[in-house]
Amino acid sequence: MDGQKEISGYTYENSDLNDSHRFLLPALVDILNSLNLDPAENRIFEVGCGNGSVAHALSRLGYDITGVDPSEQGIAQANLQYPELKLYKGSAYEDLVAIYGQFPIVISLEVIEHVYSPRKYVKTIFNLLKEGGVTIISTPYHGYIKNLLLAVSNKMDNHFTVLWDHGHIKFWSIQTLAALLQETGFREIMFKRIGRIPPLAKSMIAVARK
Numbered sequence: 007m008d009g010q011k012e013i014s015g016y017t018y019e020n021s022d023l024n025d026s027h028r029f030l031l032p033a034l035v036d037i038l039n040s041l042n043l044d045p046a047e048n049r050i051f052e053v054g055c056g057n058g059s060v061a062h063a064l065s066r067l068g069y070d071i072t073g074v075d076p077s078e079q080g081i082a083q084a085n086l087q088y089p090e091l092k093l094y095k096g097s098a099y100e101d102l103v104a105i106y107g108q109f110p111i112v113i114s115l116e117v118i119e120h121v122y123s124p125r126k127y128v129k130t131i132f133n134l135l136k137e138g139g140v141t142i143i144s145t146p147y148h149g150y151i152k153n154l155l156l157a158v159s160n161k162m163d164n165h166f167t168v169l170w171d172h173g174h175i176k177f178w179s180i181q182t183l184a185a186l187l188q189e190t191g192f193r194e195i196m197f198k199r200i201g202r203i204p205p206l207a208k209s210m211i212a213v214a215r216k
Contacts, residue, residue: 026209029201030115030144031063033211037142037198038069043110051109051134053102053127054117058084058093065091072106098127103134110135113142116209118183119174128190135216141192145178147199147210155206180210187214 048069055061055073057080065071065088074096075081084093096102098121112134121127131141156162166177180197187195192214201208 026116026201027060027063030209030211031060033198033200034060034113034115034142034144035064035067037211037213038064038111041111041140047110049109050111050113051102051106053098053112053114053131053134054120055084055093056080058088058091060113060115061091061093062088072109074100074102074106098130099123100130102130106134108134108136108139110139111142112139115144116146118143118145119176119178121176124176124186125190128186132190132192132216137216139216141214141216142211143183143214144209144211145183146174147207148177148179149205149207151205152207178210183210183212187212192216 050064050069050071052061052071052073055071055075056077058073061071061073061084072092074094075084076095076097078095081093081095084091096105112131114131118124118127131143135141156165166174184195184197194213194215196213198211198213199207199209200211
């Protein structure tokens with residue numbers, strides 16, 4: 007199965023930020039600020055840049071963004087709306103290092119839950135990072151209490167829907183994502199739960215160092 011072809015049809019209605027960015031973007035910016043980056047090392051690579059909205063928001067804060075996404079429609083909208091940004095069609099299943107080099111920061115928001123081969127995806131992120139570089143990965147949060155409440159409230163079918171074309175195919179917990187990052191070679195792994203109180207968080211953000 008070619009994972010890139012499977013997700014290339016993922017669609018975007020426009021080039022705007024979506025509802026999840028209301029809590030994702032502030033948390034991302036807080037994490038980036040906490041890293042105290044050297045102004046000369048403000049380059050960020052975004053794996054799964056979608057319609058370019060996050061890259062645009064970060065570029066307005068002074069970051070130098072390069073990004074790829076397999077969605078043909080997403081990249082078309084990104085290039086049309088934000089032609090000054092370096093956003094290209096591509097995916098984590100390619101040798102991105104050979105094309106774009108290495109970066110001090112690699113981000114990937116709400117992507118890993120769509121990925122058929124998460125080990126290859128995380129290895130690509132690892133390879134994209136310079137030694138000592140940091141990755142910031144977000145994904146919907148799953149934990150015992152949240153899953154229990156979904157079951158009790160009869161919302162499991164809606165949350166774990168199989169009717170969303172190119173939708174979520176992996177459902178991560180802190181434990182499983184931490185295990186994948188450790189297996190790949192990441193260290194100093196930390197998690198932040200965002201959107202609602204922690205046990206019912208909408209998403210979680212993993213921060214890890216190469």
